[in-house]
Amino acid sequence: MNKVQIDEILNKVNGIKITHKRKTRIRVDVDADSLPTLLELIKGRASYIHLSAITCVDWIADNQFELVYHVWSYEEKCLISAHTRIDRGSEKNPAKYISVYDLFKPADFFERDIFEMYGVTFIGSPRMEKFILTEWNGVPPMLKDFDAEAYVQETFKWTDYNPDWLQELTDQGGGIAVKPEDIRTAGNTHNMSTHRERDKAKAAAVKANDKMQGWKQ
Amino acid sequence: MKKELKIKQKERTNPLAHVFDDFIRFCQSKSLFMLHYCTGCGAIELPPAMTSRFDMERLGIQPMVTPRQADILLITGYVSIKTLKRVILTYEQMQSPKYVIGICSCTVNGGMYWQSYATAKKLNEYMPVDVYIAGCMPRPEAVMAGLQRLKDNIRNDKKEHKGSAWKDYFKRYDYYLGNQQALFGEDWQTPTDIIAEAKLYGLETEETYGKHTKLLEKHQTPLLPQEMRIK
Amino acid sequence: MRPENYQAVKLGDSNEYEIFIGPNHPGIEGNYAFRLMLDGDIVVSGKADAGYLHRGFEKLMEGRLWIQNLAIVPRICVPDPAPMEVAYSMAVEEIMGIEAPIRAQWIRTMQLELSRVAAHLFTFGGHAATTGMYTPMFWGVADRDLVLDLFEDFTGGRVYSIYNIPGGVRRELPPEFLQKLSNLLDYLESRQNDYDNLLFTNQVFVERAKGCGALTQSQALELSVTGPNLRACGLAYDVRRDDPYLVYDELEFDIPRQKHGDAYSRILVRRDELFQSIRILRQIIERLPSIKGKIRTPIPNPLSWNVRKGEAYARVESSKGELAYYVVSDGGDKPYRVHVRGPSSMHAVQTLEFLAKGARLEDVAQIMFSLDACPPEVDR
Numbered sequence: 001m002n003k004v005q006i007d008e009i010l011n012k013v014n015g016i017k018i019t020h021k022r023k024t025r026i027r028v029d030v031d032a033d034s035l036p037t038l039l040e041l042i043k044g045r046a047s048y049i050h051l052s053a054i055t056c057v058d059w060i061a062d063n064q065f066e067l068v069y070h071v072w073s074y075e076e077k078c079l080i081s082a083h084t085r086i087d088r089g090s091e092k093n094p095a096k097y098i099s100v101y102d103l104f105k106p107a108d109f110f111e112r113d114i115f116e117m118y119g120v121t122f123i124g125s126p127r128m129e130k131f132i133l134t135e136w137n138g139v140p141p142m143l144k145d146f147d148a149e150a151y152v153q154e155t156f157k158w159t160d161y162n163p164d165w166l167q168e169l170t171d172q173g174g175g176i177a178v179k180p181e182d183i184r185t186a187g188n189t190h191n192m193s194t195h196r197e198r199d200k201a202k203a204a205a206v207k208a209n210d211k212m213q214g215w216k217q
Numbered sequence: 218m219k220k221e222l223k224i225k226q227k228e229r230t231n232p233l234a235h236v237f238d239d240f241i242r243f244c245q246s247k248s249l250f251m252l253h254y255c256t257g258c259g260a261i262e263l264p265p266a267m268t269s270r271f272d273m274e275r276l277g278i279q280p281m282v283t284p285r286q287a288d289i290l291l292i293t294g295y296v297s298i299k300t301l302k303r304v305i306l307t308y309e310q311m312q313s314p315k316y317v318i319g320i321c322s323c324t325v326n327g328g329m330y331w332q333s334y335a336t337a338k339k340l341n342e343y344m345p346v347d348v349y350i351a352g353c354m355p356r357p358e359a360v361m362a363g364l365q366r367l368k369d370n371i372r373n374d375k376k377e378h379k380g381s382a383w384k385d386y387f388k389r390y391d392y393y394l395g396n397q398q399a400l401f402g403e404d405w406q407t408p409t410d411i412i413a414e415a416k417l418y419g420l421e422t423e424e425t426y427g428k429h430t431k432l433l434e435k436h437q438t439p440l441l442p443q444e445m446r447i448k
Numbered sequence: 449m450r451p452e453n454y455q456a457v458k459l460g461d462s463n464e465y466e467i468f469i470g471p472n473h474p475g476i477e478g479n480y481a482f483r484l485m486l487d488g489d490i491v492v493s494g495k496a497d498a499g500y501l502h503r504g505f506e507k508l509m510e511g512r513l514w515i516q517n518l519a520i521v522p523r524i525c526v527p528d529p530a531p532m533e534v535a536y537s538m539a540v541e542e543i544m545g546i547e548a549p550i551r552a553q554w555i556r557t558m559q560l561e562l563s564r565v566a567a568h569l570f571t572f573g574g575h576a577a578t579t580g581m582y583t584p585m586f587w588g589v590a591d592r593d594l595v596l597d598l599f600e601d602f603t604g605g606r607v608y609s610i611y612n613i614p615g616g617v618r619r620e621l622p623p624e625f626l627q628k629l630s631n632l633l634d635y636l637e638s639r640q641n642d643y644d645n646l647l648f649t650n651q652v653f654v655e656r657a658k659g660c661g662a663l664t665q666s667q668a669l670e671l672s673v674t675g676p677n678l679r680a681c682g683l684a685y686d687v688r689r690d691d692p693y694l695v696y697d698e699l700e701f702d703i704p705r706q707k708h709g710d711a712y713s714r715i716l717v718r719r720d721e722l723f724q725s726i727r728i729l730r731q732i733i734e735r736l737p738s739i740k741g742k743i744r745t746p747i748p749n750p751l752s753w754n755v756r757k758g759e760a761y762a763r764v765e766s767s768k769g770e771l772a773y774y775v776v777s778d779g780g781d782k783p784y785r786v787h788v789r790g791p792s793s794m795h796a797v798q799t800l801e802f803l804a805k806g807a808r809l810e811d812v813a814q815i816m817f818s819l820d821a822c823p824p825e826v827d828r
Binding site: 025050068070077079105106131132133142149 | 504
Binding site for chain 1: 298299327331332334335337338339399400401
C-alpha cells in the first residue's frame with residue numbers, strides 16, 4: 001500500500017489532517033468524535049492491528065487533554081499516531097472518553113493507566129479501577145497542577161540531613177557550588193530585581209560556561 | 218546524641234552469663250540467613266554477589282526465603298509507599314535478633330528519587346537500620362564489605378554497641394509507629410503485637426509508649442482465642 | 449489491619465480459594481504480586497497487582513532538565529538498561545532534527561547488542577530456576593558478569609552505563625577493547641555445547657517447559673505481545689528489521705522463530721537470538737575500526753538547553769520486546785511529557801493473566817519467567 005492509497009483511506013474520516021513525518025511515521029489529527037471510526041477503519045482496511053501505546057498529554061494552558069493512539073501495521077511497516085483533544089474537565093466533572101477496548105485488547109492496560117494518572121474515565125473499558133496507585137489518595141499525580149516537589153517537602157522530613165562534613169565543604173566553596181537554577185535564570189537577567197542577584201547569576205553562568213568548555217568538544 | 222534509655226533488666230545470676238553471650242555472638246556472626254526483599258534496582262547486583270564469582274557463602278551468609286527464619290533483611294533500593302507497608306510487615310515477622318541492611322543511596326535519603334511522590338525517603342525513620350551501603354548501585358564488592366561490617370558489628374557488640382539496632386525498635390516504638398502513621402494514616406495496624414514482644418524481651422522503656430501507641434490501641438480489637446472446629 | 453479483623457471471603461459451596469504470590473516470593477520476578485483464585489491446584493483466574501516499584505518516572509522527568517533525565521531513564525528496566533538510554537536519546541534527536549555521527553551509531557548498536565546478550569544470559573538462569581534447576585542460574589550469572597566487565601571497561605558503569613547523550617555517545621572506546629570483546633565472544637560460543645547439554649536439551653527441563661503457557665499467534669497479536677515472545681509463536685517480527693534504527697539495516701542477521709508459542713519455544717528463541725547477537729557483534733568488530741570520525745554532534749550547553757517544540761515516537765527492540773518512548777517538547781528546558789511503553793507492560797499484566805488461567809499453580813512462576821516480564825516497566 002503506497003502513500004496515496006493510505007491517504008485515500010484516511011481521508012474518509014471527516015476533518016482529518018495528515019502529516020507524513022517520515023517513511024514509517026504518519027501523524028493524524030482528528031476530532032474526538034471521529035477517532036474510534038478512524039481506528040476501526042485503519043484496523044479493518046489497512047491492517048493496523050498492533051496498538052503500541054495510548055498516551056495522554058495534559059495541555060493545561062488550553063484546558064485540554066491530548067490523547068495519542070500509536071498503532072502499528074505489521075504488513076505496511078508503518079506507525080500511525082492519531083492525535084485527538086478532549087475537554088480537561090474539572091474535579092467535580094472529570095474528563096470522559098470512549099474506550100477502544102473492543103477494537104484493541106491492550107487498551108485495557110493503557111486506559112486504566114490514564115485513568116489513574118490523569119483521571120480520565122473511559123466509558124466501556126472493563127477495569128476502571130486502581131491498579132498501580134492503590135495506596136494513593138490524592139489527586140491523579142500526572143496532572144500538571146499537582147506539584148510533586150511541594151508534596152514531598154510537605155510529607156517527608158528528608159531535607160534535615162546536614163552533617164558537619166558537608167557544611168565544611170560548602171564553607172570552603174565546594175559541595176554544590178553552581179546550582180542549575182542559577183545558570184538557567186542567568187539567561188533572562190531582566191527578571192531579577194536587585195543588582196546583587198544579577199551579578200551573582202552572571203558570575204555563576206560564567207563559571208558554568210568555563211566548566212562546560214571542555215565538555216562541548 | 219540520642220539519650221540513653223533505661224531498661225528494667227532482670228538480674229543475671231549465672232557467673233558464666235557473659236561468656237555464653239560472647240560465644241553466642243560469635244556463632245551468630247558466622248551463620249546468618251538473609252532475606253532479600255527486591256524493593257528496587259539494587260537487587261540486580263545480588264545474584265552476582267550470591268553466585269560463584271563473589272560467593273557470599275564464604276562469609277557464612279545464605280539466602281533464605283521466609284522472614285520467620287531469616288536474620289538479615291536486605292532492602293535493595295528505593296522503597297515505594299506500597300512496598301514499605303510490606304517491608305514493615307516482613308520486618309515485624311522476623312525473629313529477634315534481626316538486622317536490616319539498606320542497599321543503594323535511595324534507602325539513605327531518597328537518592329535520585331527525592332522529588333518522587335511515591336517513594337519513602339529515609340528508611341531509618343520506619344525501622345532501625347544497621348548498615349547502609351551507599352552507591353547507585355553498589356557493586357557486589359561493596360555489598361560484601363557491608364555484610365562483613367555487619368558481622369564485625371555483631372561480634373563486637375559488647376564493646377561498641379553497634380550490632381543491636383533491632384532493640385531500638387522496641388525501645389522507641391512510639392517514634393517509629395508515629396512515622397508509619399504519618400504516611401499510612403491513623404488506622405495503620407500490623408498483625409504483630411510489638412508492645413507485648415517488648416515486654417517479653419524486657420526492652421520496654423518510657424518511649425515505647427506514647428500518643429501514637431494510644432491511637433493504635435483505639436483501633437485495635439483485643440485478641441481472643443480462636444475457636445477450633447474440625448468438620 | 450490485625451488478623452482478627454480480616455473478613456474471610458465466603459465463596460458459597462465451591463472449593464475455590466484465593467492465594468497471593470508475591471511481592472516477596474522466590475517465584476516472582478522482581479517486586480510484583482499476583483493474586484490467584486484456585487480450585488485444587490488449577491488456576492481459575494489470576495489478577496496482577498502492580499505498583500510496588502512505582503516511582504512516578506514520567507512525573508520526575510517532567511521536573512528535570514533534558515540532560516538530567518539521562519541519569520534516570522536506565523533505571524526503568526534494570527536487567528537491560530541500554531535500550532532505554534538509546535530510545536530516549538533517539539527521541540530527543542528526532543525532535544531536535546539532528547543525527548548522531550555514524551561512528552556513534554555503530555558504538556550504540558554494539559552497546560545494545562551487548563546488553564541483549566547480558567539480559568538473555570540472566571533470563572536463562574531465572575527461567576531454569578523456576579523449574580528447580582539452579583546450575584544454569586550460576587552459569588548464566590557468572591557469564592553475564594564477564595559482559596558487565598566489558599561494560600565497565602568502555603562506559604565506566606557496571607549496570608547503568610549512562611553512556612548515551614542526545615547527539616552521540618560520551619566516550620571513545622578504550623584501546624584494545626575490540627580484541628577483548630572478540631575474546632569474550634569466542635568464550636561465549638565455546639559455552640554453547642555446555643548450555644545445550646545442561647538446559648536446552650535436558651529432558652528434565654524440556655518436559656517441564658514444553659506445552660507450558662502456550663500462546664497461539666492470533667492470541668499473541670491480539671494481546672500486543674512483542675519481541676521474543678511473539679517470535680516464539682511463529683511471526684518473525686523484529687523492530688530492528690521492520691522499523692530500522694541506528695545501523696541495523698547494514699547488518700546481516702536472522703530472526704529466529706519457533707512454532708508452538710510455549711515456554712520452551714520462548715527460551716529457544718532467546719537462545720538463538722543470543723547467537724545472532726554474537727554474529728552482529730562480530731560484524732561490528734570487523735567494521736568499526738574502518739569507521740572514523742566524531743562520536744558526538746555538538747549540542748548547546750546542556751544546563752540551559754531548550755529543545756525546540758515537537759514530538760517524537762522512538763522505538764527500539766529491547767531484549768524483552770518493543771520498547772518505545774513518546775517525548776513531547778513545548779520548547780522548554782524540560783520535557784513536557786515523556787511516556788514509556790515498556791514491553792513488559794503488555795506481557796506481565798494481560799498476557800500473564802490470560803496464560804495463568806487454567807495453568808497449574810506450580811507453572812505460574814515458570815510462565816512469568818518465560819515471558820521475561822520486567823515489573824519496573826509496568827510500574828515506571
